[in-house]
Amino acid sequence: MGISSRDAAGFRTSASMTPEVVQGLTALVGESYLLTDVAERALHAYDATIHRFLPDAVVRPANLQQVAAVLRLCQQARVTVVPRGSATGLSGGALPVRGGLVLDLTRINRIPEINVNDLYAVVQAGVTVENFSRAVAEHGLFFPPDPSAARASTIGGGVAENAGGPHAFKYGVFRDYTLGLTAVKMDGTIVHTGGKTVKNVSGYDLTRLLVGSEGTLAVIVEATLRLIAQPKARRTMLMVYDRLDDAAETVSQVIAAGMQPAALEFIDDASIRVVEQFLHLGLPLDAQALLLIEVDGSEGEVSEQTERVQRLCRQHGARSVTVAGSEAEAAQLWKARKSIASAVARIKPSKVAEDATVPRSQIPTMVRRLKEIARTYQVDLVIFGHAGDGNLHPNIMCDERDPHEMERVWQAVAEIFAVTLELGGTLTGEHGVGTMKAPFMAWEHGEEGLAVMRAIKSAWDPDHLLNPGKIFPETAPPWPVALDPWERRIAGKEP
Ligand SMILES: Cc1cc2nc3c(=O)[nH]c(=O)nc-3n(C[C@H](O)[C@H](O)[C@H](O)COP(=O)(O)OP(=O)(O)OC[C@H]3O[C@@H](n4cnc5c(N)ncnc54)[C@H](O)[C@@H]3O)c2cc1C
Structure with a gap:
């Protein structure tokens, strides 16, 4: 070689x-x-x-x-x-x-233990999330984190990214289910963190530190994950809106009313068009937005929540509501949401997928600002995502071979980050910082916050050999367009 x-x-x-x-x-x-x-x-x-x-x-x-x-x-x-x-x-x-x-890590893929008495499982890093969820479901148990790529994505990747998914709204993300980890430091030291108990306050919480550390502190080889009982019933509904603002406002109102659907997903008009072109599902092309809402619990709770959610959606402008009558109908309703990523890939050869996350009351403003950004920078943008968590996925469809278009794309992405932070949000709700958001980390955390993170990195990996170029701005590949205008805006030196 x-x-x-x-x-x-x-x-x-x-x-x-x-x-x-x-x-x-x-x-x-x-x-x-x-x-x-x-x-x-x-x-x-x-x-x-x-x-x-x-x-x-x-x-x-x-x-x-x-x-x-x-x-x-x-x-x-x-x-x-x-x-x-x-x-x-x-x-x-x-x-x-x-x-x-x-x-x-994909060869390390066994599930050594599923404990139905203490409701946990020990699972190795290379098991896919879908296979793990299926294995525990055979015991009547439920592992809720469900990144939309669960068929391929691994438990190790889920822990490392602190991944979420549509059901994070009610059930939380990987962090909420990780009880303990077996991980290896760059120098080869094997570290066991946490344990098998639901309560554990012994020393610093190294488990939580490693969850979401993106492979920069240690390599995760095994995880002990908390399980819960399967909900007895669930129901899926699709709401159609003539006005984007009404759909976004409904999301805020569901939260304000204290409702807790299992999932609350948002799909904008551009996403409706790309999915319909791809799959011909009969989606309403004249609609400005869809909300996909799932409720779960006991039969009684599900009936009651279905009624409440429908009423609230109609009060806030839903023009029609479809309630799935069977598992097959529910799967059909979910198909529109789950197919967006593949549908988007058919429109243009490349895409840049973001996961800007704002406080949930800011969803209507964020959706409006994203549409403005698309117009200002003339980029093809679709918006969908886990609206219940304030976690939108603005995806820009583009052609990476076109330098002029890509310049506008990278500017639009910088603008998305600036607006997200201005609205009190975060650069990433579930996809992680990686290389793509590293140049912007100081905007969110300041130099002081980053200095603490660097010290933690150095304690685990003093020579910075494990997954370099991630999270920290100075080690990441340079951002392809100048960031000065946004830097000045973030620093409050320009309107
Ligand atoms: C179509 C599509 C839909 C998606 N939907 C969602 C979604 O709904 N929610 C969501 O949260 N994410 C989603 N994602 C993103 C992605 O699926 C998740 O981040 C997932 O958890 C990554 O798992 P992976 O095994 O592919 O990890 P990789 O992509 O291989 O790695 C991701 C990061 O984890 C680190 N890593 C991986 N394994 C280990 C390990 N064992 N130890 C230490 N570090 C490790 C890597 O170094 C890297 O930094 C989606 C992606 C796609 C393509």
């Missing part, structure tokens, strides 16, 4: 991946599980963002001990390591931006 500081394709590569390191890694995991061929490396150069960086090699360890040995060797040789689940991440977290070694 020819290893250079820059690959033929122009990707950045790590200078420390010497033939000795390759030999050492091969000895640890076996020849079949150390991938050095350029085609295999190219298959690990991607995640679900539009960027790609070629790693120098990919390792696929089989167990905790191999992960620890691989990390120890890389620490000694000063090779950067990027943990990777299924690479469905939308913020560039699994991209090897400095080359080095991609550590693929």
Whole structure:
């Protein structure tokens, strides 16, 4: 294998991946599980963002001990390591931006324990979220976090990103279900955090620190996850709105009324059009927005909530309400929402997916501001997402081969972040910072907040070899357009 500081394709590569390191890694995991061929490396150069960086090699360890040995060797040789689940991440977290070694966790994929008495399961990092949810459902149990890519995305990726999904509104995100972790530091030290109890205040909460740490502090190999009982009944409803503002206002009113649907999803007119073009579901093309609302609980609770939600939606301008009468009808209603990502991919060759999150009362303003941004920067924007959490997914459809269009796209994204923060929100509700939001972190956390985060990073990984180029602005790839106008605005020096 020819290893250079820059690959033929122009990707950045790590200078420390010497033939000795390759030999050492091969000895640890076996020849079949150390991938050095350029085609295999190219298959690990991607995640679900539009960027790609070629790693120098990919390792696929089989167990905790191999992960620890691989990390120890890389620490000694000063090779950067990027943990990777299924690479469905939308913020560039699994991209090897400095080359080095991609550590693929998908072979570590067993579920050693499902405990129906104490309501927890022990699950390894490479199990997909869908397989895990199915396995616990066979015992009548429920693991609520359900990122829309659950069929592929892994438990390790979910913990590392603190992923959510449509049901986070009522049930919370990965953090709310993670009781304990087995993780490996960059120097190969194995750390067990938390435990199997629902209460645990022994020392610093390292479990919560690792959840959402995006593979920058340690590699997660196993998680102990809390489970709950399956709700007895659920009902799905689709509300059609003639006015976007009415739909957005309904979201605020549902929250203000203290209702807690299991899911409250928003779909704008542009999303309706792209899904309808793709699937011909009979969606109303003249509508400005849809709300997809699911309620669950006992039969009595579900009937009562269905009535209340319908009444409130009609009071706030819903022109029609469809209530699914069966599981099959519910799946059909969900299809519109779940197909947006694939439908968007058919319109233009590239997309930039964001997850700006605002306080829920700001949803109507945020939707209006996003529409203005689309007009100002002339970008093709669809808006959908977990409105119940204030977590919208503005997706910009674009063509990355068109530099003029991309300049407007990157400006629009910077504007989205600025507006989100102005409304009291956060850069990311569930997709993580990765490389895509790193340049903006000081806008949200200030230099003081970032300094504390850097100190935590250094305590776990003093040489900054684990997943470099993520979270911290100075190590991330440069943002493709100048940010000065927004920096001045954020600093309060310009209107
Ligand atoms: C169509 C689509 C829909 C999506 N919907 C949602 C959604 O509804 N909600 C949501 O939250 N997200 C969603 N996502 C984003 C993505 O699916 C989640 O972030 C998911 O949790 C990533 O899991 P993964 O296994 O693919 O991780 P990767 O993409 O492989 O990695 C993501 C990050 O986690 C780190 N990582 C992965 N495994 C480990 C490990 N074992 N130890 C330490 N670090 C690790 C990586 O270094 C990287 O920083 C969606 C993505 C797509 C493409």
